[in-house]
Amino acid sequence: xxxxxxxxxxxxxxSAEKLIIxxxxxxxxxxDIAARKYxxxxxxxxxxxxxDKVFQSLESNKANYGxxxxxxxxxxxxxxxxxxxxxxxxxxxGEVYLRIEHQLMTLPGQTIEELKIVxxxxxxxxxxxxxxxxxxxxxxxxxxxxxxCAKELLKNQKPHIGVIASKLAADLFDLEIVAKSVxxxxxxxxxxxxxxxxxxxxxxxxxxxxxxxxxxxxxRAGTLAAVLSVLASHYMNLSKIQSLPxxxxxxxxxxxxxxxxxxxxxxxxxxEAIAPMVKQFKILGEYKRGIKP
Numbered sequence: 001x002x003x004x005x006x007x008x009x010x011x012x013x014x015s016a017e018k019l020i021i022x023x024x025x026x027x028x029x030x031x032d033i034a035a036r037k038y039x040x041x042x043x044x045x046x047x048x049x050x051x052d053k054v055f056q057s058l059e060s061n062k063a064n065y066g067x068x069x070x071x072x073x074x075x076x077x078x079x080x081x082x083x084x085x086x087x088x089x090x091x092x093x094g095e096v097y098l099r100i101e102h103q104l105m106t107l108p109g110q111t112i113e114e115l116k117i118v119x120x121x122x123x124x125x126x127x128x129x130x131x132x133x134x135x136x137x138x139x140x141x142x143x144x145x146x147x148x149c150a151k152e153l154l155k156n157q158k159p160h161i162g163v164i165a166s167k168l169a170a171d172l173f174d175l176e177i178v179a180k181s182v183x184x185x186x187x188x189x190x191x192x193x194x195x196x197x198x199x200x201x202x203x204x205x206x207x208x209x210x211x212x213x214x215x216x217x218x219x220r221a222g223t224l225a226a227v228l229s230v231l232a233s234h235y236m237n238l239s240k241i242q243s244l245p246x247x248x249x250x251x252x253x254x255x256x257x258x259x260x261x262x263x264x265x266x267x268x269x270x271x272e273a274i275a276p277m278v279k280q281f282k283i284l285g286e287y288k289r290g291i292k293p
Contacts, residue, residue: 022046022054022063028147028169034096034192035067049144051081055088058195066090066195071240072100073189075123082214082244082256085193085284092212092285094194097292101188102128104179105150105170106162112178117141119149120164128164131182138162150175189293193285208264210239210289213271214256215278216246224255227274234270236261254280260289 019039023031026047035043046057057063068085071077085092102124106115112135118125122142125132132138143149146165153163154173163175170177193212217223231238240258261267267286275281 018042018044019065020044020046020063022048022057022066024048024051024054024068025145026147026151028150028166028172029145030098030100030166030190031067031069031192032147033166033168034069034098034190037098038067038094038096038192038194039065051078051084054195055084055090058088058090058197064196065093067096068193068195069190070193071191072123073187074127074185077242079242079244082242082254085195085212086214086254086256086282089198090195091198091283092193092287093196094287095210095290096192096194097290098190098192099188099293100127100183100190101167101181102146102164102183103167103170103177104128104131104162104164104182105175105177107153107157107159108174108176110159110176110178112138112162114160115162115178116160118162118164119143119153121146121149124164127184127188128182130184131179147172191290194287207288208267208286209262210258210260211267211286212256212258212284213282214254214284215274215281216252216254217278218252223277227277230273230277231257231259231270234261234266234273235263236267236270256284 021035021039021043023035023045025031046063048054048057051068054066054068058066068081069078070081115138117139119141120143124146125140125142132140147169149163150165150169150173153161153175237260238257239260242256243253246252246254271283
């Protein structure tokens, strides 16, 4: 269920109007739930079919903020989203951790035994293999979005079809949940990044205790180890490191790091120290780390 406004991780931006959030996916999607968790329920959406469209909505000033999944504890990292962020004029100002709970739903009055096809996003289907082993008569059908499947089922009213989506989607589209929490791994979490235009971010008096940075390293032995040593000497906790190929330079890589820290001044000193050691250094965002479930 959506959280209340008082429970939300509100951003410090006062406005009499509703905030407009660009999300990948549709009403009732996990991006929708994550946006409600961070901003509260008094928001409007621009619903995007792809992550590229999220950035396009920000660039055209149609949205105040964007929200984008970056990694899942089961499926791993969404690699292309790092490049989208790095090449954009937008920064990370927050993060949301969300437990992913898949529900099997259908039109009211049907049972699992009566279903023939189950539709959902391919990642959601892959995370519910035990369900399909238990009910081998169910045929799977891939679709672009979990919540959109639920919406279309309500619209089309076709019998014998099930959908794997969130509880919010079932509530929004008047579908009946016939099997709860059908995900194989109950410790299935997705991390989402909250995005905002760079020139509106005020770094003074920051409460940031986490940052995302990236850089490129040349072919010199021990360079990455030297960078990590500097971070360690400044008491930086490296919570994630991800390498991406550098297009046009075979076997060279960008490194994306998530860094947690307790003292902001030490973080700034660490960034100053590593900047001369790397190429194309970029701070992608400084923010307050999200609450992990």
